[in-house]
Amino acid sequence: MNGSRGFSLLELLVVLLIVGLLSGLSVAWLNAGRSAALQALDGLAAQVQLHAAQARHSGQLLGLRWNGRQPEFVRLEQQRWVADPWRPVAWPTELRADWPAGTVPPVIFTPDGVVAPRLKWQWPDGQQHWHWLSDGRLARAEVP
Template sequence: MTRSRGFTLLELLVVLLIVGLFSGLSVAWLNGGPGAALQALDQLAAQAQQQAAVARHSGQLSGLRWNGRQPEFVRWQQGQWRVEPWRPSAWPQALRADWPASGEPRVIFTPAGVAGPVNLRWQWPDGQQNWRWGSDNRLLRGDAL
């Protein structure tokens, strides 16, 4: 009779290596899709609504502008727009605004609400999302706007 001896350490390490490679590839595949763009836009929308609330309660002007690579929040201080220390956790490079980079904000938050209705479009290779800020400080998001 022959005795079964089980797996060797080398065989177990090869199996673990293969499982690790497949799991790493699947995680990279999941993070690369439109989910990253939508997650970044969700984070930006939440921060924008917080900036609007701060402007409403503090009486200071603030705004949202595009610097060519990512959005920035700015505050009006001493006669000029100064960048607020907000950084998105991971802004996808392919996610772009359809409005030009500028030192002036596209959306201005005032104590009375948004200075005026504004339409914004965010684009990435697989899709787009439109934003509409109403003068009542309400943000509508969606593809059909």
């Protein structure tokens, strides 16, 4: 009797592939809620850096304010802050700024640098603090 005991290499590879796919999907599913907020903040941070550079090179006064639902970039035109057309692709509703909504932006980008307080973003699972360093770079610290 020439019966084989055990599994073939192909059977083992198929089982490992299935286990790998299931574990990858479960990790992505468990991390999905938090990553939406962090992705939105990463996209906003990139836009903040662009607006700071634009203000530095163009001589314009630009700003960042909270409109109650999402952040928006503004520019000073004839003594009035006017919203720019930038809109985040999908701003998570649970991600909120810890600074009041208003017409005057708390963050102002000038040709000389950034005038800003410390900003705090909050979502159910965590928060992130933003502040600007003396050389104009944005520093972010995630707090659980």
